Amino acid sequence: GKINIAIDGPAGAGKSTIARRVATRLGYIYVDTGAMYRAVTWHMLQLNIEPDNAENVLQEAQKLVIELIPDENGQKVLVNEIDVTSEIRTLAVNRSVSRYAQIEGVRLQLSTIQRHMASRKGVVMDGRDIGSHVLPDAELKIFMTATVQERARRRFAEMDASESITLEQLEQEIAQRDQLDEQREFSPLVCADDAIVLDTTTMGIDEVATRILELAHT
Ligand code: C5P
Numbered sequence: 160g161k162i163n164i165a166i167d168g169p170a171g172a173g174k175s176t177i178a179r180r181v182a183t184r185l186g187y188i189y190v191d192t193g194a195m196y197r198a199v200t201w202h203m204l205q206l207n208i209e210p211d212n213a214e215n216v217l218q219e220a221q222k223l224v225i226e227l228i229p230d231e232n233g234q235k236v237l238v239n240e241i242d243v244t245s246e247i248r249t250l251a252v253n254r255s256v257s258r259y260a261q262i263e264g265v266r267l268q269l270s271t272i273q274r275h276m277a278s279r280k281g282v283v284m285d286g287r288d289i290g291s292h293v294l295p296d297a298e299l300k301i302f303m304t305a306t307v308q309e310r311a312r313r314r315f316a317e318m319d320a321s322e323s324i325t326l327e328q329l330e331q332e333i334a335q336r337d338q339l340d341e342q343r344e345f346s347p348l349v350c351a352d353d354a355i356v357l358d359t360t361t362m363g364i365d366e367v368a369t370r371i372l373e374l375a376h377t
Pocket of ligand 1: 170171192193194196197256257258260285286287288289336340
């Protein structure tokens with residue numbers, strides 16, 4: 160039968176690339192929960208609603224319809240039918256997303272949707288709190304890590320040339336985002352007790368995907 164696979168870890172560890180590949184191989188659905196937090200963040204930035212104003216954020220978040228639609232290049236992300244696939248990957252969103260993701264009501268709203276998406280099994284879900292909080296009963300839990308230097312290098316390599324930031328700055332921003340995600344009050348970034356830790360610093364994409372597929376079949 161089908162299982163659920165949770166893949167958690169800090170920013171830039173390679174979760175989404177691997178999760179997508181594993182999902183394709185297994186014929187499973189890939190759910191990128193980071194894209195959902197990014198979509199909420201993009202929308203709040205559009206409306207100029209500060210993360211400190213939790214009440215306002217929640218009120219607006221409840222009106223949002225967020226859709227993740229698989230396509231050849233991964234997935235399309237729609238917010239109230241607007242395609243925000245590239246908008247949610249900008250530095251502006253990177254810099255704010257952890258502040259909005261700290262809000263308990265936002266987390267409750269998104270984790271409820273995420274649980275629904277996984278209720279019929281056959282889902283590979285990546286994020287920060289999937290194994291620990293959203294899907295504590297997932298049959299396979301992976302915690303992917305890599306050094307912050309390596310993670311920054313990977314993100315830098317896939318960045319748009321129009322984004323003016325140095326590798327060193329990016330490394331700092333990633334470290335800062337990890338810290339906010341680890342230290343927040345509600346469902347922080349944490350390795351679940353029963354997760355298998357994969358340090359991908361010196362591993363290739365194929366190697367990591369193969370390892371997870373092996374684990375999924377056992
Ligand atoms: O994975 P990605 O880098 O796209 O996630 C963006 C941000 O969304 C994270 O830094 C974190 O603040 C938030 N997030 C979260 N819980 C998740 C997934 C993402 O808080 N399950």
